[in-house]
Amino acid sequence: MKKNGRNGYQTVGQTAKIFGVTRQAIHQWIDSGYIHAVWMLEQWAIHEAEIERVKELRQQSEAAA
Numbered sequence: 001m002k003k004n005g006r007n008g009y010q011t012v013g014q015t016a017k018i019f020g021v022t023r024q025a026i027h028q029w030i031d032s033g034y035i036h037a038v039w040m041l042e043q044w045a046i047h048e049a050e051i052e053r054v055k056e057l058r059q060q061s062e063a064a065a
Contacts (some may be wrong), residue, residue, distance in 0.1 A: 009038070009045035018051060019058075029054075 010018070015035075019026070029035040032045060035054050037044040039052045 001033075008048045009040060010048065010051060012044050012046070013050060015046045019054075 011022050012030075016026045018025045026035070026046075027044075030037045035046060036050050037046045040046075
């Protein structure tokens with residue numbers, strides 16, 4: 001995962017690219033609590049460990065389907 005210079009945090013746009021979804025989807029995930037984000041430098045930021053956690057959840061749900 002590419003580092004963006006903020007101690008392992010990714011922007012909403014970067015996170016959207018990682019998951020192949022829209023920025024709006026990431027904002028909905030943040031609002032619903034599906035993914036944890038912090039407000040940093042006047043924008044939401046998602047830690048790489050959180051991205052990995054959600055990747056695992058999505059893989060588990062795909063495997064169960």
